[in-house]
Amino acid sequence: MLPWLLLLICALPCEPAGISDVSLKTRPPGGWVMEGDKLVLICSVDRVTGNITYFWYRGALGFQLETKTQPSLTAEFEISDMKQSDADQYYCAANDGHDPIPSELVSIHVRVPVSRPVLTFGDSGTQAVLGDLVELHCKALRGSPPIFYQFYHESIILGNSSAPSGGGASFNFSLTAEHSGNFSCEASNGQGAQRSEVVALNLTGLTGWLLGCLSLITMALIFCYWLKRKIGRQSEDPVRSPPQTVLQGSTYPKPPDSRQPEPLYENVNVVSGNEVYSLVYHTPQVLEPAAAQHVRTHGVSESFQVSSGLYSKPRINIAHMDYEDAM
Structure with missing residues (x-):
């Protein structure tokens, strides 16, 4: 009985052992892949005892993606066009005829380039x-x-x-x-x-500020133009533009009643410069020669009749004329 037991114990190590370790790697490494690029999931075992069946799964719940059977230590599964929605956890499993042995979970990150902001x-x-x-x-x-x-x-x-x-x-x-x-x-x-x-x-x-500045500049230019013209008019030569002589008719009294005796002229007014205007009343009476001579001796040489009055323009300077003599 004992020899048979020894033979059985010695015979166990002689039988070929099955796989004991399964791992999953990625390419590119690190589990990072750009959107649109290719992702390769590489499943490996520690030994080969014949044909190995490989399985690839997505997610912790194990959605099966692919199955391959081949007598090799590694097998690959490729996702050619990665999308952002493909970012998840993946794992694989290997079976050499006994129970399948799974790998650890590997997180896959899909990098998405920024779009135009x-x-x-x-x-x-x-x-x-x-x-x-x-x-x-x-x-x-x-x-x-x-x-x-x-x-x-x-x-x-x-x-x-x-x-x-x-x-x-x-x-x-x-x-x-x-x-x-x-x-x-x-x-x-x-x-x-x-x-x-x-x-x-x-x-x-800024637009309002510019418009405000333009308005102020325009107003200033208009004011300067007006002021310049005003000063120019005031500085004109008075000889070239003498003031107009206006008869002050409102200051002259009405002609006296012809029935009352009145003086020959009165109300001597200086209107402009050295010119003197006298209002002379005419009555229907004949002047004595002495009175006519008295008028001529005081420089009244021109006269004309308007209605009932006569306007005469002296030709002498008032500065050399005795006002009392004129009266």
Whole structure:
């Protein structure tokens, strides 16, 4: 009995042993793959005792993807066009005729390059007033996080922001007159950068300020032109534009009643310069020769009759004439 037991114990190690270890590796390594690229799942065993059947599964619940049987230590399964929806956990299993042995779970990450971002303004929109706090919001609709954003005014970087979990990011700044022009933003997640379309910001405050300045300048020019013309008219030579002589008819009294005796002339007025105008009343009576001589001796040489009065223009200077003698 004992020899047979010894023979049985010695015979057990002599029988070929089955596989004991199964592992899963990826290409590219690390479980990271770009969207649209190829992913290779490599399943390996520690030994071969004949034909090995390999299985590939997706998810913890084990959705079977592929099965291969071959007498080799490794087998490969390829996914040619990875999509973002293919990011999941994968594992494989190997069976050499006994119970299948699974590998550990391997997480596969699909990196998605950022799409072209969209730049928008906050509540102010593309119409803003000088001094406003303006919000620039940049968002890439697709792209694996984290995403890094940069904001530009023309070709100058205004600032940057990041979205660790994906989505968009914002940048705020106080609007000045120097910020007139075009704005854009750029998104990147390490898989290439994308630039947004250019968006123009209209500064209504700047437009109003310019119009106000133009209005003030126009008013100032008009005022200067008016003032210059006024001064020019006042500085004209009085000899070239002498004042017009106007008879002051309203100061002369009405002709006296012809029935009452009146003096020959009265109310001597200086109208302009050295000219003297006298109002002489005419009565239907014959002047004595002495009175006529008295009139001629005082320089009255020209006369004419208007209605009931005579206007005469002396030819002598009033400065050399005795007012009492004239009366």
